[in-house]
Amino acid sequence: MFVGFNLTFLPMFWLGLHGMNRRVAVYSPELQDVNLFVSAAGFLTGASFLFFVANMAWSLLRGPRAAANPWGARTLEWQVPSPPPAENFPAPPVVVGGPYDYGIPGAPAHALLGVAGAAPAEGEG
Structure with a gap:
């Protein structure tokens, strides 16, 4: 073209x-x-x-159907199913790693979803 x-x-x-x-x-x-x-x-x-x-x-x-997170992205929007539910997460996620920690061995997951006792940051929720 x-x-x-x-x-x-x-x-x-x-x-x-x-x-x-x-x-x-x-x-x-x-x-x-x-x-x-x-x-x-x-x-x-x-x-x-x-x-x-x-x-x-x-x-x-x-064509083949794409997986839930086909690129292995680490940001929160890719941790939600599609279509997203009314409440994105059952409990507030706890972010424990950076979004660009791709090649770092032993890097933690970006977010721990549904962690008991997690609370939103001040000014949120």
Whole structure:
């Protein structure tokens, strides 16, 4: 799509700089080859969009289903099921690690969910 877009519109800029008016049915014969190239590139852009739509439909209907946390993210929003319940957590979670402790051996989990006696921080809840 990126290539087709650039192959369509960059030559159009060149055509405009060389005097081709917009929205005309008859134009200078010396600009015909470039105009034909622009038309072919426009069809390439359209075909790439059809490929995108087909890929999207295939992925939606036949693609693998994503897990609850497919990237292994450590932030709280990924600890909630989808769709989220009315109350995100049964008890307030206790955050014990940083969100970017990915490669640290022995790093604690980001949050301990449903910990008994956990209380929200001051000013929350």
